[in-house]
Amino acid sequence: MNTLEPGQVYEITDAYIGKDKKLFTRVIIYRLTEKQLRERKKKQVYTESKKGITYSEKSKRLAGMNIYVTNTPSLST
Structure with a gap:
């Protein structure tokens, strides 16, 4: 995550899922x-105070990213 600049997009085109x-x-x-x-x-701060929960450090770091998994092909191909 630290290698991406804010607003930058990284795409993995050849990923496979499934057991x-x-x-x-x-x-x-x-x-x-x-x-x-x-x-x-x-x-997150509002949710923590309202619901009485605490997010882990990992969850707080991952909150800085959106991750999308899709089966649609890339427009550039």
């Missing part, structure tokens, strides 16, 4: 911008 039957997928990782990250952290 028995391997399915071709595309994984898209998007690092949030600073503004988006502030909003997400603000919501």
